[in-house]
Amino acid sequence: MPAFPQRAVIREVGLRDGLQSIRTIVPTERKIEWIGDAYAAGQREIEAGSFVPARLLPQLADTAELVAYAKTLPGLFVSVLVPNLKGAERAIETQADLMLVPLSASRAHSLANLRKTPEEVVDEVARMRAARDAAGSKTMIEGGIGTAFGCTIQGRVDHADVLRYMQALLDAGADRVSIADTVGYAGPAAVRALFEKARDIAGERFWCGHFHDTRGLALANVYAALETGVARFDATLAGIGGCPHAPGASGNASSEDLAFMLADMGIDTGIDIPALLTLRAKLAQWLDGETLHGALALAGLPVTYETITAIEA
Amino acid sequence: MPAFPQRAVIREVGLRDGLQSIRTIVPTERKIEWIGDAYAAGQREIEAGSFVPARLLPQLADTAELVAYAKTLPGLFVSVLVPNLKGAERAIETQADLMLVPLSASRAHSLANLRKTPEEVVDEVARMRAARDAAGSKTMIEGGIGTAFGCTIQGRVDHADVLRYMQALLDAGADRVSIADTVGYAGPAAVRALFEKARDIAGERFWCGHFHDTRGLALANVYAALETGVARFDATLAGIGGCPHAPGASGNASSEDLAFMLADMGIDTGIDIPALLTLRAKLAQWLDGETLHGALALAGLPVTYETITAIEA
Numbered sequence: 001m002p003a004f005p006q007r008a009v010i011r012e013v014g015l016r017d018g019l020q021s022i023r024t025i026v027p028t029e030r031k032i033e034w035i036g037d038a039y040a041a042g043q044r045e046i047e048a049g050s051f052v053p054a055r056l057l058p059q060l061a062d063t064a065e066l067v068a069y070a071k072t073l074p075g076l077f078v079s080v081l082v083p084n085l086k087g088a089e090r091a092i093e094t095q096a097d098l099m100l101v102p103l104s105a106s107r108a109h110s111l112a113n114l115r116k117t118p119e120e121v122v123d124e125v126a127r128m129r130a131a132r133d134a135a136g137s138k139t140m141i142e143g144g145i146g147t148a149f150g151c152t153i154q155g156r157v158d159h160a161d162v163l164r165y166m167q168a169l170l171d172a173g174a175d176r177v178s179i180a181d182t183v184g185y186a187g188p189a190a191v192r193a194l195f196e197k198a199r200d201i202a203g204e205r206f207w208c209g210h211f212h213d214t215r216g217l218a219l220a221n222v223y224a225a226l227e228t229g230v231a232r233f234d235a236t237l238a239g240i241g242g243c244p245h246a247p248g249a250s251g252n253a254s255s256e257d258l259a260f261m262l263a264d265m266g267i268d269t270g271i272d273i274p275a276l277l278t279l280r281a282k283l284a285q286w287l288d289g290e291t292l293h294g295a296l297a298l299a300g301l302p303v304t305y306e307t308i309t310a311i312e313a
Numbered sequence: 314m315p316a317f318p319q320r321a322v323i324r325e326v327g328l329r330d331g332l333q334s335i336r337t338i339v340p341t342e343r344k345i346e347w348i349g350d351a352y353a354a355g356q357r358e359i360e361a362g363s364f365v366p367a368r369l370l371p372q373l374a375d376t377a378e379l380v381a382y383a384k385t386l387p388g389l390f391v392s393v394l395v396p397n398l399k400g401a402e403r404a405i406e407t408q409a410d411l412m413l414v415p416l417s418a419s420r421a422h423s424l425a426n427l428r429k430t431p432e433e434v435v436d437e438v439a440r441m442r443a444a445r446d447a448a449g450s451k452t453m454i455e456g457g458i459g460t461a462f463g464c465t466i467q468g469r470v471d472h473a474d475v476l477r478y479m480q481a482l483l484d485a486g487a488d489r490v491s492i493a494d495t496v497g498y499a500g501p502a503a504v505r506a507l508f509e510k511a512r513d514i515a516g517e518r519f520w521c522g523h524f525h526d527t528r529g530l531a532l533a534n535v536y537a538a539l540e541t542g543v544a545r546f547d548a549t550l551a552g553i554g555g556c557p558h559a560p561g562a563s564g565n566a567s568s569e570d571l572a573f574m575l576a577d578m579g580i581d582t583g584i585d586i587p588a589l590l591t592l593r594a595k596l597a598q599w600l601d602g603e604t605l606h607g608a609l610a611l612a613g614l615p616v617t618y619e620t621i622t623a624i625e626a
Contacts, residue, residue: 001509001540187577220533220536298563
């Protein structure tokens, strides 16, 4: 049986992928409280927002301010999503630690959502890399390949397409690559197969999996990915977010459920789960009326939880 | 990487483990419709109920009638739960294909719930085996080891205890053994570790995993179990059931979500998922007001589902 990583990172993307699909606009001071509390609970990688025009995503208009605050927290690795060169220039200006550039492996989804072909996104990444290097910036570039397990528009997406775009992103100057199940089509056998091939191509530069829980498989997918050696996962507190193509369905992998699964597996995330659950309760108040997800908050930690952590320590 | 089984069985336990923890009493004619529709949707193993005194579980008082009906369906393997020799005698009389005898690996849980020590349950299994053989009956005996991953009363349960009771059950004459996460404490690393050891002891006689989704890990646990070669899982339609110790929490692994995961993995279950979803919609009407679970019914099948099944066929 394959070994599991000893440590794993839960990258909190609730402030971006979660809030962008929620009606409620969360005030900047609340978001700062969220980042501060997540940091206090041990989270060390947070996606603060997205550098897209404020008219498109008013919920994320305060991204620069959030990056500035997050950068004051020692050891916090701060990422942002950027759709194009203009966004990348803002990420470089704000000294974000990483900018994530989405590419859709489904051509149909790429044209519908990004209004670019996947090849045009690869070209844009080359321009971002040039801009980054010219500025003497340390902001890393991550190419995030979405709709990697299928797409509601195009249907089937071949692994060969995903891997070809992964190689192209690396060739264009991406420092890191990741794979996202944008619409919740991934199952664990497909994850294991695709992630193994991706590791063969990109090695340690393939570093993150992004799963939605649309059909209840997010945590099974994480488990399958862990067996391939991948040890970084996007997740959102209370599983907020979700797929506009599947109304009523679950959102992202829930940070707290994922933290519990990893702790139970003896994999160190550095996260204080009770503190994270306290933050989740705050978030539930801030998002009053929105649909939240995640099983742990309902069930509570097992009575054996202290034993689990005692064994690890 | 370990191979997956080519086929797997979803044993529908909704009529027993689901209904026993639900307030609504479902009339016998509805249960017969459920069994008939589940059979038509391709399910070939169904737990019809439990031979316990009707005053304890009035919802399951019609178990003998359900077994009689289920036995008329060609190729349907019909199981019942029996807590003691008296229940076993009824299972033998009704010619059920299998009787499941629960044993709690947690001594505290065993005393609180079964009013017997685990050793007394083992002795009872020996008496059931003698009665079965004396009657010339073909009803198989399955020893189901519950609270195998921990317990709300006792806390930690050692793998060594679970494996010791497994050996004792086999020695006492059980034809099959299985492991249940009665309270939803299992995580996939623990499942992998315990199931590997159980297969070493019991081989093919260790044949079933029973997971609750209390903390969102039921499907990840199934995936881990599949890697150890186990290919039979208890599940309930709409994930009904659940743990009285975790009010509000999710119930059993949901049959329809599990069927989808297995189909997506290319593992044949013989189940027609759209037909199962139609039955689930009926169940939702019958159980109006009760909490149902499962993600697939909300999200629907992916547009690629036809492709998945076409590739398999």
